[in-house]
Amino acid sequence: MSAIRRSRHPPMRAPDLIRFARDAAMGNLLRTALLVLSVAIGVAAVVVLTALGDGARRYVVNEFSSLGSNLVIVLPGRSETGGFNPANAITSTPRDLTINDAQALLRGTAIRRLAPLLVGTSEISVDGKLREVMVAGTTTQFIQVRNLAIAQGRFLPDEDWERGSAEAVIGATIRDELFGPEPALGKLVRIGDRRFRIVGVLKASGQGLGMNSDELVIVPVALAQAMFNSNTLFRILIESRSREDIPAAKAQAEEIIKQRHDGELDVTVITQDAMLATFDRLLGVMTMGVAGIAAISLAVAGILVMNVMLVSVAQRTAEIGLLKALGATGSAIRLTFLAEAAMLSLAGAVVGFVLGHAGAALIRHLYPTFPAYPPAWAVLAGLATALASGILFGVTPARRAAALDPIQALSKR
Amino acid sequence: MSNPPQIELRGVERVFQLGDSQVHALRRLDVSIAPGEYVAVMGPSGSGKSTLLNLIGLLDRPNAGLYLLEGRDVTTLSPDEQARVRSERIGFVFQSFHLVPRLTAAENIALPLTLAGIAPRERAERVALALADYGLEARADHRPDQLSGGQRQRVAIARATVMQPAVILADEPTGNLDRATGEEVIRLLEQLNGRGVTLIIVTHDPNLGNRARRQLLMEDGELRHDSALEGAAK
Numbered sequence: 154m155s156a157i158r159r160s161r162h163p164p165m166r167a168p169d170l171i172r173f174a175r176d177a178a179m180g181n182l183l184r185t186a187l188l189v190l191s192v193a194i195g196v197a198a199v200v201v202l203t204a205l206g207d208g209a210r211r212y213v214v215n216e217f218s219s220l221g222s223n224l225v226i227v228l229p230g231r232s233e234t235g236g237f238n239p240a241n242a243i244t245s246t247p248r249d250l251t252i253n254d255a256q257a258l259l260r261g262t263a264i265r266r267l268a269p270l271l272v273g274t275s276e277i278s279v280d281g282k283l284r285e286v287m288v289a290g291t292t293t294q295f296i297q298v299r300n301l302a303i304a305q306g307r308f309l310p311d312e313d314w315e316r317g318s319a320e321a322v323i324g325a326t327i328r329d330e331l332f333g334p335e336p337a338l339g340k341l342v343r344i345g346d347r348r349f350r351i352v353g354v355l356k357a358s359g360q361g362l363g364m365n366s367d368e369l370v371i372v373p374v375a376l377a378q379a380m381f382n383s384n385t386l387f388r389i390l391i392e393s394r395s396r397e398d399i400p401a402a403k404a405q406a407e408e409i410i411k412q413r414h415d416g417e418l419d420v421t422v423i424t425q426d427a428m429l430a431t432f433d434r435l436l437g438v439m440t441m442g443v444a445g446i447a448a449i450s451l452a453v454a455g456i457l458v459m460n461v462m463l464v465s466v467a468q469r470t471a472e473i474g475l476l477k478a479l480g481a482t483g484s485a486i487r488l489t490f491l492a493e494a495a496m497l498s499l500a501g502a503v504v505g506f507v508l509g510h511a512g513a514a515l516i517r518h519l520y521p522t523f524p525a526y527p528p529a530w531a532v533l534a535g536l537a538t539a540l541a542s543g544i545l546f547g548v549t550p551a552r553r554a555a556a557l558d559p560i561q562a563l564s565k566r
Numbered sequence: 567m568s569n570p571p572q573i574e575l576r577g578v579e580r581v582f583q584l585g586d587s588q589v590h591a592l593r594r595l596d597v598s599i600a601p602g603e604y605v606a607v608m609g610p611s612g613s614g615k616s617t618l619l620n621l622i623g624l625l626d627r628p629n630a631g632l633y634l635l636e637g638r639d640v641t642t643l644s645p646d647e648q649a650r651v652r653s654e655r656i657g658f659v660f661q662s663f664h665l666v667p668r669l670t671a672a673e674n675i676a677l678p679l680t681l682a683g684i685a686p687r688e689r690a691e692r693v694a695l696a697l698a699d700y701g702l703e704a705r706a707d708h709r710p711d712q713l714s715g716g717q718r719q720r721v722a723i724a725r726a727t728v729m730q731p732a733v734i735l736a737d738e739p740t741g742n743l744d745r746a747t748g749e750e751v752i753r754l755l756e757q758l759n760g761r762g763v764t765l766i767i768v769t770h771d772p773n774l775g776n777r778a779r780r781q782l783l784m785e786d787g788e789l790r791h792d793s794a795l796e797g798a799a800k
Contacts, residue, residue, distance in 0.1 A: 164683055165681055165683055166686075173680070180667075475664045477652075478625060478658045479653065479678045480682060482646045485681060
């Protein structure tokens, strides 16, 4: 008369398992709160740090975009990347990059417009007020190439590049500092040892990577050359006809300059895209690195979960022994402890997710120009790491609990 | 004894390793218990009575010998199979009750059903029945620390019987109770026995032991006296 049924014992039901694990977790609130907090800090760190890293990347990309679109930039001098060039050994000093070079570049079919640029510092004075300023010598198309806007008056006239009339356009900050509430248009100012008439004021735009257009004074390039007694240009800014034309514009610029410089390519031509890609990659790697560091804090939280769960197993030996006496299988006990660890990690991950986003929002609130948004991959990776480490580090305590000797467990009071 | 035994131990030994020395908790023990028996295991502490109870309850394994439960060798079962046998055939009652403190009386009683994966609806019915059987309806939502000792042990007995086991193993069930409450608890256990459940009580209280129909006296891991064999031996 074998009354021992051969039927399979159904496992504990999932809702029961979860409720049991939840009750066990709530049984020790302080422990649970600390554990959730430690995981939350890890996840929040991942979210906030990647928001900072990715924010920096976005910031730089935005800055580059605001420089102008489809930009190709010619710099005097060859930055050597292609190994030793015997031509350089003979002519060590590069030729000047001149206004005529810039004008010649207009022949390029892929080039829509361009602006020569010469930069120097000088003093501007009006009515006894004196201020040091950065002076940019350029031509009429600079405003389109650089994507700037005029607030008052007009930009430099379209005229002979070699001559240039004594007219200047000033940035918004300069205008405010020199003229205050009074009108600036038509006023005569002294820049260096020359007199200029102010014909326009630039719209305030903020940053422009190193050159703040709000604090700029723009004059015709020929006058700037005379002012700084220099023949060479600082840059030639080229705008290609379209995004697809950027490589062609670059090639044409190199070809034309090479022809004009006795067959020697003694300038460097860079594209905005190339710079952008470099920064993008650099800052992307940095973000990953920061995320990696934050992930370590998650691993530490995981180890903490393991320790706390081990202590919990030790504290609950009597209960584990009882469960075994009541017919709990090893796997049921393992599952309850794993479920508890997973639940704590999940709670921590959710709290950390919220905290991290709140932190990123706070950063955005404090620094409105800084786009501190955590990238989705980092958030997902953070949540996944938290859950995985919680469960992974929950395995050892769960195993230990399941392996407990029920008699010793029960005798322990 | 004409009935086939429900519990049969043949030459069972249990040895504990304590440092360098070996402690023989049980020495070549032979015991047969028929279904529906009321057995008291008595003896001084350290005589092996609790070890015997743990072996019968499949919480422990013998080092040697054979244990047949309902005609089946259960010593060779896997831990999970043993857990199933404990779940379905055996109910435990402990001296210190062993209720889960964070669970209510009803939840404590439901625990074996929960662990066996029984559906919530059936569980609720059986728990309600058990609460009524042991006069605990008013205490269903109380936690153990809100219950008196007698109520706690009644919850423990309700929990031990909710799976309708064939055998109840009680280890000093009145040890932590005053005389009157202890008496009440024993009456409950005896009622269960009256309905055909095999009842095995470990106790060192001779008054309690003598209420059983059969007494096993243990000493130094050996069975010194078995009242069932009295007639045959003398």
